[in-house]
Amino acid sequence: MLAVTIPYWGQTIIKLGTVLVIIPVGGLLIGYVFLLKMMAHMQSRLGPMEPGGFHGWYQNIGDALKFIQKEDIVPAQADKWVFSLAPYVVVISTFLLYLVIPAGPDAVISDLKVGVFYSLAVGSISVIGILMAGWGSANKYSLMGSLRAAGQLIAYELPLVLAVIGVIIQAGSMNLNQIVKAQESQQLFGLNVGGVPYIATQFVGFVIFMIAAQAELTQAPFDMPVAESELVTGYMTEYSGFRFLSFFLGEVASAFALSAIAATLFLGGWYVPLPHGILSGDNIFNVAGPLILAAKIFFISFLIFWVRFSYPRLREDQLQTIAWKYLIPISLLNIMATAVLKVVF
């Protein structure tokens, strides 16, 4: 516990500052490592390797500067307010998503009792932003893209929630910190092996969660809303400059945030098994937790982007088929099996 009591407003400022720093930095780091460098290695494209020396690290800063100094174009027919606000609605939903994720036993911004519920609820605010962008742009491609996004996110919100319910049943709590602690104390067939992450017991749930997360993030194979070969870039078609950058940031930052949720729910969050007695206790994890969590986030993000760079895009009807005919029944079965096993053991 902290020796000095920080007043409420001080805590609020610290928390706000943390969120405002973590999300853009984490998002850009993910964007840099996976979206640019890993993609370049997978696709054997050299791209700019010169600026800044090592691996052309400066290039990305240059790209960001380019976006900022570009002209901010608002189409003449556009609904100006809706058009201008849309990117920020998308970005804000990402910030809200991160509020409940614990980076350590005490290192959590808002320790909500219904953390899982909250994060899944605010995650779908971004749909509103996307619909605003599609409607406000006065462009047919944008409109089609945003309607596709709405249909897709509604369809995949369900398996996402249903996949998480298995975890909630097993942990007996909706608080994310409680879920991590439940994984810490989970025993393997009565043996204490220093915790079992729920990916072992809820593997079906994890797979469904990852597929649904891929669709929520509109990454290939579920990237119809931005399908660049059909709809140019879907709802982002008319955007330029800083607003486009905001959409881009929203994309990578929500990949970061959803990875964080997946890491917390299925991989044990800030916790790793450590030798007992020497290095255990809350204080260690308050320091090492953020790093452990970051490593897990990067692993999950790697999975997301790996799939993205490997697969072609599904068609809209095939996408809905997967959600309604396969993922939802399987996740319902998963819930049933989890509930029965919970009662039995």
Added chain:
Amino acid sequence: MTATINPGMAETSFSPNSPEQIKQAAYIAGQAADMRINVELETGGMTVNLGPQHPATHGTLRIIARLDGEQVISCEPVMGYMHRGYEKLAEVRTYPQITTLINRIDWLGSFANEVPFIAAAEELMGVQAPDRAQHIRTILFEMSRVGHIILFLGDLGVQLGAITPVFFAFRDREHVLNQIEAATGGRFHPNFNRIGGLKDDLPKGWIAESKVCMEKCLAFCDTIEELLFGNLIFQKRTRGVGVITPEKALDFGLSGANLRASGVDWDLRRDGHLPLAWNKTDFKVITHPDGDAFARCWVRLQETREACKIVNQLLDTLPAGPIMAKVPRIIKVPAGETYVSTENPLGEMGYHVVSQGGLGPFRVKIRSASFNNMSIAPWLMKGVYVPDIVTILASLYFILGDIDR
């Protein structure tokens, strides 16, 4: 003022008696109510312009699609945004100058464009290029096919949403382009054919390098087969999409892989009469019975392998000798007319050359493959979904220069 909804309605008295009639009346009323709702909810459809600037049309093709939601009601390709008038330009140029122009028709398989025109001029003049020249022509022809279709395979991926294949394609096509450049001096527009032979002989060490290059191309084919053709999503997207029956394919004058994918066994390399070296090699004409987008892509993939095989065989059996026949310094083609066509990467490419004995042709009619291949698009795209437009366009495979000329 009294508003009567349907004046005729009041006069007809319909009183159902039997339960049968009541049932029928209820059914009619229900149908009428449904119809009213449908009329009220009529959304009127939407017209979307794909192109002239659109990523899927790689060039300036414009497609006016009338949509009902995600479904295409009708679509109409608009061509001619890049019409450069090559047929007319050819009339005011001499024969050697025209090869420069026709290089730019199908800009990915430029060398293959030159061959039928030069062959037509040679036929009119009664000149035959020496054996070695014909061999080298065939090698470069097939190499440009390999480079062309490698790019198609990569582009196919990017049209279907997989971004990785296109970068592999650009990387591996470079090997082919380097070989073409080493032999001809031009990467995209070789302008290497002369009436009566070729400009130069092959450079030293080119044959061994070409064999290595073909190895790389075959490796690329294997990669693409694993990455794309073996992918379940790819198969879901392409199988059963844009099915062309053999009769329809012949009706619309399709040619090349689009025709062979419908099961029509027709290949001008085997069935044509040109004195090029195809008949000295052993290759298979690939056909597929399905006629859908997957079949078209699959046929092209296998054809790339066959083309590599042809190149390898010809590199082994390259005869010695001159590369240029005896032709007059100033080329004058005697009066007459002929039509010569070859199996180009995109399909049948033919030149109808009419000469009146001058320095240049009197009239050149260019029969390009993409124009005919695109003409089936409106028929093919009725009732498909929006993503299928892109699939069908990608699988028909067109080059804008080849459509518009």
